[in-house]
Amino acid sequence: AQSVAQPEDQVNVAEGNPLTVKCTYSVSGNPYLFWYVQYPNRGLQFLLKYITGDNLVKGSYGFEAEFNKSQTSFHLKKPSALVSDSALYFCAVRRISSGSARQLTFGSGTQLTVLP
Amino acid sequence: ETGVTQTPRHLVMGMTNKKSLKCEQHLGHNAMYWYKQSAKKPLELMFVYSLEERVENNSVPSRFSPECPNSSHLFLHLHTLQPEDSALYLCASSQGLQGQPYEQYFGPGTRLTVT
Numbered sequence: 572a573q574s575v576a577q578p579e580d581q582v583n584v585a586e587g588n589p590l591t592v593k594c595t596y597s598v599s600g601n602p603y604l605f606w607y608v609q610y611p612n613r614g615l616q617f618l619l620k621y622i623t624g625d626n627l628v629k630g631s632y633g634f635e636a637e638f639n640k641s642q643t644s645f646h647l648k649k650p651s652a653l654v655s656d657s658a659l660y661f662c663a664v665r666r667i668s669s670g671s672a673r674q675l676t677f678g679s680g681t682q683l684t685v686l687p
Numbered sequence: 688e689t690g691v692t693q694t695p696r697h698l699v700m701g702m703t704n705k706k707s708l709k710c711e712q713h714l715g716h717n718a719m720y721w722y723k724q725s726a727k728k729p730l731e732l733m734f735v736y737s738l739e740e741r742v743e744n745n746s747v748p749s750r751f752s753p754e755c756p757n758s759s760h761l762f763l764h765l766h767t768l769q770p771e772d773s774a775l776y777l778c779a780s781s782q783g784l785q786g787q788p789y790e791q792y793f794g795p796g797t798r799l800t801v802t
Contacts (some may be wrong), residue, residue, distance in 0.1 A: 603788040607793075613795055614794050615730075617792065620790055661730070675732070
């Protein structure tokens, strides 16, 4: 079984400040990890993914995420938040296995609000 | 969002109605998905199709019936729904080779309200 926890339903940050959206996962074996963003009345948009290698992954719109295997975490970060970053963020995990289906397990989402 | 389109964007239906949701992907992908998104809950994977064959069905009630006539189109047929089925239904696609970490591309969703 695999699961994802996003411990914060809501994160507020002032524009220009760094932001972090937390994600921890549980999976047997090594994971593929993803971050998606959802703007109001839109579908999810892919931001970045961790497959293997460098623990710091860079993605779209200046976002990055750090994979920490010992803490089973994959926190999303951005050095300087913009008001336009306000959206719902989802973390997702998939087990690496040649026999696995394409199933992603998503977290429940974190609403990020960047205050001007 | 033109990569994956969904129609209609909004749907209100009674419990005795029959309706269908349509999804089309223009990305050349060979895997397609239906998800249900309810407020404050993780996305629920409903169905997965790969090369037009259903490869996953996550214990979805039979009042939801998927159809994948080709690799570009996916339908979700609805009948005798319940009010708790009201949600945002999202379609997604991916290149979908088994075991590969391809990201999924989502449509804008259909907001379904069951009255």
